[in-house]
Amino acid sequence: MKAGKHISYQLHHHRSEIWTCVDGDGIFVLDGERRLVKRGDVMNIPVEHYHAIKATTDLTFIEVQLSNPLVEEDIERFEYEWQKGNSLIKEQKHINYE
Secondary structure, X not given: OOOOOEOOEEEOXXXXXXXXXXXXXXXXXXXXXXXXXXXXXXXXEOOOOOEEEEEOOOOEEEEEEEEOOOOOOOOEXXXXXXXXXXXXXXXXXXXXXX
16 A cells, blocks of 8 residues: 555454554554554454554555455445544444345
8 A cells, every 4th residue: 555545444244354564654543543553563353343544654464354254345434534533434334245
């Protein structure tokens, strides 16, 4: 991920994730709490927790997904104001994949 870029503030109803930084620096957000991350840091993201990451330098991370079912559609995206550190969470929708 190039410096200054970010992924959407999101959550998953069936999927947990583990992200491992392999190079670079960034800002990781979990449920509105921000923390700086760097090479070697591991981020555990439980099911139904809001999360995002922004690269402050060019950033590479590995994402491991754990889910049943493991489907790409298991995602809700929300707005996040990186300048202010605020999430703009509107009405949540539950998606049923059965």
